[in-house]
Amino acid sequence: MDPQLLALLVLGGASLLLVLRVPIAYCLGLAACLGLLLFFSWRPGGDPDFARGLVPTLSILGSTTFGFVHNFELSMIPLFIGLGHVAYQARITTDLFDALQVWTARLPGGLAIASVLGCGGFSAITGSSVACASAMGRIAVPEMLRHGYKPTLATGSVAAGGTLGSLIPPSLLFVIYAIFTDQSVKNLFLAGILPGALSLAGYVATIVVWAKLQPSVAPRPALAFTAAERRAALGKLWPVGLLLLVIVGGIYLGVFTPTEAAAVSLSVAILIGLARRHLTWTGMAEALSVTVRQTAMIFVIAMGAKLFVSFISLTRVTPAALEWLQGTGADPALVVLGIVVFYVVIGMFLDSIGILVLTLPFMVPLVEGYGFDLVWFGVVVVKLLEIGLITPPIGLNVFVIKACTPDNVGLEQIFRGVALFLLLDLVVLAAILLIPGLSLWIPAMAL
Amino acid sequence: MGPLSDPGLGTPGRHTLLERGGVTAAGLALVTLCLIVTLNVISRALWRAVVPDDILLVSELMLIVILGPIALVTAEREHIEVTVFTERVGQGGRRLLACLGHLAGIAFFGFLLAAFWKLTLKSWQTGEFYDGLLAIPQWPGQALATAAFAGIILRLAFLLRTDLTGGRERP
């Protein structure tokens, strides 16, 4: 069978299964298995011989999958997920929020600002946006509601702030992007810093403007903190500061590698928790259990995707498609715009890791073919995926926040709450697209 | 997709001892690999790395971290799905779709099971090992992975039976 026809058939089959609610991992994995079997059994111009095709099929399935799960660098994924969960259980996250709250008390929307800053700080020690939203959601949202904040601001700010989790390094999405594009994890991490900081600043500005224009959303609490209290609050920041130092020292100063940084910071977080007696054995077991289950889930889907990539690469369908696209003479800027619109639309419905593994096999050759920088493109994609976390109808962060707010706060309210932040996100996205330096300056300085 | 559990399908029943053991083993493996790396970073800074072949040991432990929990994750129906197109499907239809998913999963992991079985067999026959100080043989890790795939297939078969009969879940 003609390989490119086969690729189209398999792609069609996988899409059909996807629509029929078959888990993404199985859709991609099974499509890859059957595609490989047909590819090896049915050489162009000949008759199918499945007995013969099975040998190379099983060989590539075995070695590709094994290489993926038997992997030192990828231990970064469970370690950075675990760091977030342990930091939460060890009350490091709570302390962070408490301390920030003291310092932002006088600002309009001070608690919301503390929440967003807390998200930013927590993002710097965890790899996952959803972990970020759920940790801050559990801590900050009830606090804001208690002080009479309107649910739209209380939930919207944390749902949006949570999206910093993947843009500010460390970041699982960058690690997965690095695997599928063969880019350096470190460079991607560095590239995320400025766009992440810009988003964070933007969110804070959004809150200030919103609270000024509509003071009823954020009543000023009667709390006033003394200078001594503020100094004391600073003291609560040392665990986050220490973890940050480990990660920064490891990844950015080269004292150790990103993988080592992940392991050392997790060890440090556990030690801090145990030493301060905040981390109980139950809490630890809970954190580990959630971590390994999320890890397994992520790896199963990435495994399916990895096999799918092997199959697609074997059929050479992407170079052919790229040649066709370039033959149409489309303007590169238009192509980028098309990609952005595509990700915004698909981001409304799908989960970020799912989108990443589904689209990268096709996007990367395209983007490379047009001569764009893959690190810059990684930042663009991650920002788009983050936006997808808070767009209706499927916004994972919004769901997570919903799960930790009282029942009288509806999903629509939260989606309305993120609207302003989404607007800001579009501005930041435009900046990332138009000023590649935002992403590329820091990695360039580091080498 | 999403944290909202699907009311149309049976809630997860009891997990087998092996499934729960898999999660525990994965958690312990994660802590162990974390300790190995940390220990080597510290000892390397002070003197010299004390754990030999740390990269290989971590890779072996990663097998447990990743594959240990997959049967339980499957039992809890935690795999990510695209749900937008089938939101209006009724309970019966939802169950049929779930069965399709289980079948696809069984087929996919069936391929992987066969592939890993062959991989294990070959490593066993050639006596292949990882080049390093400890000369760790390749087959034990691969055999463990093979067993994990067998476990997940078994769990999918149970889920299939549950969803076909509409009955309560039992391992």
Add this chain to the structure above:
Amino acid sequence: PGLAPRAEAATVIRYADYGPNRGSRAEALQWWADQLKQRSGGDLSVEFHWGGALLSGKATLNGLSTGVADAGTVIGFFTPSELRGYNLGDLPVDNSDEWVGLRAFYDLSKHNAAMKKEFDKANVAYLSNFTTGPIQLICTKAVKSVADLSGLKIRASGPYGKALAALGADVQRMSQADVYPALDSGVITCNQNYFYAMKAYKQYEVASYVTELDWGQNMSFGIFMNKDSYAALSEKDRKVVDAVSSDFVDHMAQVMIDELAADRAAMVKGIDGKAITIEKFSEADRAKVVADGKTQVDGWVKAASDAGLDGAALLADYEAKIKAYAAEKAAKGYPWAR
């Protein structure tokens, strides 16, 4: 069949390589593919799958033996047991002339019966070979003697790592990509490397001393083919493959010699203000290093014998070939300069 004229169907060789499609090794592979096409009159063409997209370095031997790809770059390091004989090419044998070493190792791999048996068993055919060029150390401080190696933190890999450890070094394992920051921050003092990779990874920017050990090469990586795909070639095509693959050895050696010399000169002269200083061991110290390498080789011979391979005979054959090619080079110079 019959008398009707039949157009010879073109054979497409699906090739799996672990590395990127740029750099001199990729260019040399492209040369191999171009020569195949040209000399077979268009019968043979090569379809490359770069960057491990089809098979990673670890998976290539198995992938070739099962027919995932028809040909590919096999790295012996990943299969220490299955390719025990072929792993001889990575051992610290005093053999640092690119052409002499490569030619000798190619001859051994292509014609030695024990090697042939090993490749047959793995269901692959050996076609040709690569080399990294001689092993050197790039360091953040001057390392001038064996005594300097004691306690020194060196990133090294494979048998050379073991050999350096035996000389008292504190050997660390990390990927070449992680070396730059590790040298910069002082996590390691030295890195075992080859001139072209020092330049490619810009390690000269953070470490300005290179100790020229000229201590053997890494050669246990080459071009292999699925045995059935090889056997299925027409007699004529197989002869073309063999001839081109043999010429590839000379081509590869010439490319490496020119490139290493150019890279060395560029780094000594300085790039953007960063230059390296070349250090050398004294004759006595270099003898110590070579003797230490000999211990590693002896260890390999023993392990090979334990596994049922006559390591001593293989080594003797290899050393004889090194001697013969060294003599040829002394008498006639390199083939491309004759």
